[in-house]
Amino acid sequence: MPTLLYQCPAGLSGDMNLGAMIALGVDPEKLKSELEKLPYEGWSIQFTDDERSGITGTRCDVKEGHTHSHVHAHSHSHSHSEGHHHHHRTFAEIRDAINSSQLKDSVKADAIQCFRVLxxxxxxxxxxxxxxxxxxxVGAIDSIVDMVGAAICWDLLGVTRIAYSELELGGGTVQCAHGRMPVPAPATARLLEGMVVSTGATNKEATTPTGAALLVGKNASYQPKLSGQLIKVGTGIGQRKDPNLPNAVHVALIDEVSTITQLAQDTVWELAANLDDMSPESTGFLAEALRSAGALDVWQSPAFFKKGRSGxxxxxxxxxxxxxTVEAxxxxxxxxxxVRRQSWQRSILPREIHNFxxxxxxIRLKVATRPDGTSTCKIEYEDLAKLANEQDLPINRxxxxxLHEWNVSRK
Incomplete structure (x- = not known):
C-alpha cells in the first residue's frame, strides 16, 4: 500500500507540500491540467529548483491576478508584480465549486474533506x-490551488494513506484577518487537537492552517517508526529563509505492502461476572459504565445459575x-x-478511521485490511443513525x- 510519510521539522504549508509532490515525481503538466478543471481563472503555478541552508528541493509559487502560466523552471526563477486579490469565500462556496468541476470523485472528496475539517x-x-x-x-485562490492540488497529487501517486513522524508548529505571533494571534492561531490549534506536535524551533508560524488541514483532512497518523520499501523522497522548499532552520518538508513514498498485511499481536484481559439479581436497565447501565471505564468491548450472555435462576x-x-479501572x-x-479475569492472546487486523x-x-468509516491485502469497510453506527435522522431515510438505504460512494471513490 503506497503511503506518504511527512517529516516536517520546519512545519508544513500548502505550497511546500506541492513542491514535495513534484519532487516525488508528479508531472507538473498533469497537475496543472487537472487544476484547470476548477471554475477559477486568473492564476498561474510555477515550480522552481531551490535550496534552504544547502538542502535542495522544489519550491512552488501560485500567483493570482494574471493568466499566463509557468509550469516549471530552474534556478533562474523570476517574479511578477501583479497584486493578489484575496476573496473571502465561504466553505459552502468552495465545496460547491469543487463539486461542479470535472475532477475525479475521489479527488473531490479528499479536497472537500480538507476544507471541511478547517x-x-x-x-x-x-x-x-x-x-x-x-x-x-485560505479562501484565496492560491490556498484553494494548494488544497485541491494536494488531493490531485495524492491520487496521481496512488496514495491510500498518509502519516507523519514530526510536525513543528513554530512560535511567536502571526497577523491574521482577525488581528495578531499567537502561534498556532486558534483555528489551527483546534484543528490539530490530539496530534503529536512540537513548538519553538522558530519564532514564526511553521505550520499554516492549510498545512494542518491537509494532514487532518487525510487522516494522517503519527508514525515515528514505519516499515516498508522506500520508493522515493521528495523535498518541498518553503518561501521563508531562516538560517537556523532549513524551511523544507521531506516526504517519503513508502510501499507498505510487505508489512500492512501482517497481523498485529497483543494481550487483552477478559473480566466477567454472573448477575442474577439485577434488572435489565441496571445491567445496561453497568455495560455503559464499563465502556466509560476503558473497556474495549462489553457483551452479555444469558445463563442459568443455581436453584434454576436465570441471569x-x-x-x-x-x-x-x-x-x-474496569474491575472497579x-x-x-x-x-x-x-469478578473473574483471564488473559487472552489475540491477532488484530490493521484498521483506520476515515472521515468520508x-x-x-x-461520516466516519472503519476500514480494515485483510491478510490478502483486500479492504473491508464498516460505517460507524452513531454517524449512520445521525444521518438517517437528518435525511429522514431508512438506515439501510x-x-x-x-458504501457505494466509498467504493466508487477508491477506483
Missing part, C-alpha cells in the same frame, strides 16, 4: 456553522492498563461479589448509498 475548526472557534465560515487567507453473564474486554466499575455498578465526505454528509 471549516469545522474555524466554526468552533467563532461559534458559527461550518457552511457559513468565511475563509480569509446474565457480563463480559468486558480491556487492555492491561485499564484492568483495575464492575464492583461499583453491579451486585456481584466477585459523502453526498449525504460527513443510507448505508447502501455511502
Amino acid at each position: 471549516a469545522e475548526a474555524e466554526g468552533s472557534v467563532h461559534g458559527i456553522a461550518p457552511e457559513a465560515v468565511h475563509f480569509h487567507e 446474565t453473564v457480563v463480559h468486558a474486554l480491556c487492555a492491561a492498563a485499564e484492568l483495575e 466499575a464492575f464492583f461499583k455498578h453491579s451486585s456481584s461479589l466477585g 465526505a459523502s453526498s449525504l454528509g460527513a 443510507i448505508e447502501q448509498t455511502i
Whole structure:
C-alpha cells in the first residue's frame, strides 16, 4: 500500500507540500491540467529548483491576478508584480465549486474533506456553522490551488494513506484577518487537537492552517517508526529563509505492502461476572459504565445459575492498563461479589478511521485490511443513525448509498 510519510521539522504549508509532490515525481503538466478543471481563472503555478541552508528541493509559487502560466523552471526563477486579490469565500462556496468541476470523485472528496475539517475548526472557534465560515487567507485562490492540488497529487501517486513522524508548529505571533494571534492561531490549534506536535524551533508560524488541514483532512497518523520499501523522497522548499532552520518538508513514498498485511499481536484481559439479581436497565447501565471505564468491548450472555435462576453473564474486554479501572466499575455498578479475569492472546487486523465526505454528509468509516491485502469497510453506527435522522431515510438505504460512494471513490 503506497503511503506518504511527512517529516516536517520546519512545519508544513500548502505550497511546500506541492513542491514535495513534484519532487516525488508528479508531472507538473498533469497537475496543472487537472487544476484547470476548477471554475477559477486568473492564476498561474510555477515550480522552481531551490535550496534552504544547502538542502535542495522544489519550491512552488501560485500567483493570482494574471493568466499566463509557468509550469516549471530552474534556478533562474523570476517574479511578477501583479497584486493578489484575496476573496473571502465561504466553505459552502468552495465545496460547491469543487463539486461542479470535472475532477475525479475521489479527488473531490479528499479536497472537500480538507476544507471541511478547517471549516469545522474555524466554526468552533467563532461559534458559527461550518457552511457559513468565511475563509480569509485560505479562501484565496492560491490556498484553494494548494488544497485541491494536494488531493490531485495524492491520487496521481496512488496514495491510500498518509502519516507523519514530526510536525513543528513554530512560535511567536502571526497577523491574521482577525488581528495578531499567537502561534498556532486558534483555528489551527483546534484543528490539530490530539496530534503529536512540537513548538519553538522558530519564532514564526511553521505550520499554516492549510498545512494542518491537509494532514487532518487525510487522516494522517503519527508514525515515528514505519516499515516498508522506500520508493522515493521528495523535498518541498518553503518561501521563508531562516538560517537556523532549513524551511523544507521531506516526504517519503513508502510501499507498505510487505508489512500492512501482517497481523498485529497483543494481550487483552477478559473480566466477567454472573448477575442474577439485577434488572435489565441496571445491567445496561453497568455495560455503559464499563465502556466509560476503558473497556474495549462489553457483551452479555444469558445463563442459568443455581436453584434454576436465570441471569446474565457480563463480559468486558480491556487492555492491561485499564484492568483495575474496569474491575472497579464492575464492583461499583453491579451486585456481584466477585469478578473473574483471564488473559487472552489475540491477532488484530490493521484498521483506520476515515472521515468520508459523502453526498449525504460527513461520516466516519472503519476500514480494515485483510491478510490478502483486500479492504473491508464498516460505517460507524452513531454517524449512520445521525444521518438517517437528518435525511429522514431508512438506515439501510443510507448505508447502501455511502458504501457505494466509498467504493466508487477508491477506483
